[in-house]
Amino acid sequence: MGKHRNPAYTEEFRKEAVRLSELPDRTAASVAKELGVSAQQIANWKRQFNRLSDKQFNTLEGVDYSKKESEELRAIKRENKRLKEEMAFLKKVSAYFAKQQ
Numbered sequence: 001m002g003k004h005r006n007p008a009y010t011e012e013f014r015k016e017a018v019r020l021s022e023l024p025d026r027t028a029a030s031v032a033k034e035l036g037v038s039a040q041q042i043a044n045w046k047r048q049f050n051r052l053s054d055k056q057f058n059t060l061e062g063v064d065y066s067k068k069e070s071e072e073l074r075a076i077k078r079e080n081k082r083l084k085e086e087m088a089f090l091k092k093v094s095a096y097f098a099k100q101q
Contacts, residue, residue, distance in 0.1 A: 009037075014045045021046065 009017075017035055021028040021042050028046075032039040 015049065017042050018046045018049050 013035075017031055017037065020026055021031045027039075028042045029039040032042050
């Protein structure tokens, strides 16, 4: 018997479910029942939204947290680390040659 796969919900649907569950007169359970999902699923989406997971939510207040942006940020961080290591090496080399003179 194969595994039952949950349907994929759009990002807008998930955001709206989280927003509705945060209203003062609503609970996650009532919103879940209304939308036909589990309350735990809404709690998961809320947690994912708060962490801005690349796989679930891409933007918040106009800031793009998509995979493309994350990959670019990781590449910049790698390059920054490499450049810092090169600088540290050059400082050691220059100190060595300064002693030789």
